[in-house]
Amino acid sequence: MSRVRRHADNPAHALPGDDPEHEPRARHGRAPDVMRLGGWTPMREHGEDEPVDFVIVGTGAGGGTLAAKLAEYGFSVVAMDAGPYWRPLEDFASDEMHQSKLYWTDDRIVDGENPLQLGANNSGKSVGGSTVHFAMVSLRFRPEWFKSRTLLGYGTDWPVDWREMWRYYDEVERVLAISGPLTYPWGPKRPRYPYRAHELNAAARVLARGAEAMGIAWTESPIATLSAPRGLAPPCVYRGFCTSGCSTNAKQSVLNTWLVRALAAGAEIRDLAMVGQVETGADGRATGVRYHREGRWRFQRARNVVVAGYAIETPRLLLNSASARHPDGLANSSGLVGRYLTVQANQAVWGTSAEEIRSYKAPPSLAISEHWNYEDHGKDYHGGWCYMAQGPLPTLWSSTLATGHDLWGDALVAEMQNYNHSVGLKNVGEYMPQARNGVTLADETDQYGLPIARVTYSWCDNDRAQNAHARAFMGEALAAADVRDIWEQTNDTCHLNGTCRMGDDPCTSVVDADCRSWDVDNLWVCDGSVFPTVGGVNPSLTIQAIACRTADRIRDMAARGELDRRARPPARERAR
């Protein structure tokens, strides 16, 4: 097809000449240029015996963002990721099954009354983390959620102020060039989104029609995919494979935003680098990380270690780093490492429309209502939820019908032929933090010989009450939009948070407001693990905002000479 015209790159013809899943790309002084086929960009390298200022474990929304900011502030940074360093233009197929290579598919054991489904919708194994396959929905917390215990009567207060977070949200929204509406219907004023909202697809119009019939507000979702060109990235072409990885670079992931900045500022990124332990010295402080790369175990010295592996791998690494001095795992004097894992509801209603919907086109969640995040009346439970339009691709849709609607055999084959008329609404809801939910170590080990995670989850009565309300309301909204044969999907959850909660009391939290471990003052945790509560919105924007705040705090503490030791007792820190 000679009619394909592009500036420099033509992904129609080129296959990568190497195997990024088995051979590291970021080495020998260069890293992949993710914007160009076969491209490279210079990368500063650090010796393993030379202690770097920060070694960061994980390069997703927390670690990748922090790597960029710290490098720009002049710190020496090595950021490691267990996953490959992709060039989306050449490595990504338009294929759900193949693209499962983006997910963390190593074994994890799940149990509890409501065992989680992990992998596809909540765990990434790539440089850039799960932002490489996230659905790009970029929402701010409702301000009250940062003080939900005090203001709303449930959960735990965060040790940060919403007004400060609001400023960091501004920063992240600009970095990701979020496309969104001119005015946002809920919450305090915010600036207009940097890029204009995307055209609504048919599935989003169904949400809008239903919300208007129910008398509640809706809007175009703020999402991290371009609605106009930006540098070498084209606007979104609405191919709809967002959760299988964006092969055009329209998606503004950590891979093609923050990490590009990190490299330019002198950070080193090591792909296919699995960290097994954070090591500590005689004084109890972290000395670096033991990691596996290119077939052998290695050690990187560092003045500070940041663990940013998300809510399962982060506590797993800290628990696997137990030593004589830290027998229950690192940073775990509170006993809370791994506890209070808090996922979010992902309840859905589905049905059939007379119109052709074809929700495989465009990002899946182009329209949203946050009504029930900001309305506290009419609920018999704590917490909020939003709901969004959906766009499941065929394999996901078939498993939804099979496990959520009990279809198999001829009945499944028959219903799948209604795919183009199928439409649904799905929520992201705030489950309650519970001490019994969490991550522990299993007896089994993985390919590196490291004990794997055991992930335990059970809903509480509040979670179930919220699920019931959300399904009933969304069902009414779907019916009001003339959708028929409506059924409820009750078996899904999404997003992983908690397990190393932040707080202002070392007895009831793992890290302080700056994401700094109470126990080991040169150890930090920077990812969704630090969330004490999860709110009713997707967490990625908040994780990045927390990372930006942490970077600024580290810069300020370094300037005051407070990085080498905790300068003030926690009580004074709390009074600030």
Next chain:
Amino acid sequence: MPGTDPRRDRFPGYDVTAKRDTPSWNAKTRAVVDERLAIDPEAHRFFDTTEWRTLRALCDRIVPQPADRPGRVSLAAMVDAKAGSGKGDGYRNVKLPPLGAAWRRALAALEAEANARHGHPFSALPATAQDELIEAMRRGDLHDLAWGDMPPDLFFQDRVVPDVVKSYYAHPTAWSEIGFGGPASPRGYVRLGPDRQDPWEAHEDHGDGHARPANERIGR
């Protein structure tokens, strides 16, 4: 009902692979899908002959396909390849053995159930009898000792669905059958609204004769 093909040919003449050499398929997509289309339906390295026979019979009932169908999906071979790859989905219920072991145990258990109830191997049963056993498995209502401590309903939910159902709908034959646009990179879509489609999308049969010629033009 077994014996009645549930397929309605809703998108007559639509073949998603006709777009292979258009801007909808990048090089990586072509390589990945070519490999899937080339799977040998008889290939089995992980399962032994008895297991393989049971697995094929099970796949034929989970997603029935006409025997002589062009582009027939090699479902059992896809399950065999996944079981042999050692790669899972990223989570395993504490009540399930690892992927390959779970399959071996379930296939042996289905065989034992078939022999106990009907005196024949699972693969030799009529479709209605096979379907009864499968539905009992889905409901967790099978109790042969061969299941051990593995709940049959959990096996259905966490292994049969991801490994069989999803494999079928990962195949171009299934994409054509349901009118899915299929691969879309670098070219995506332009017309997003209800009842709108781009010329390179499947056209649904509305009984007016327009769909087939429009579908046959795609990729040509």
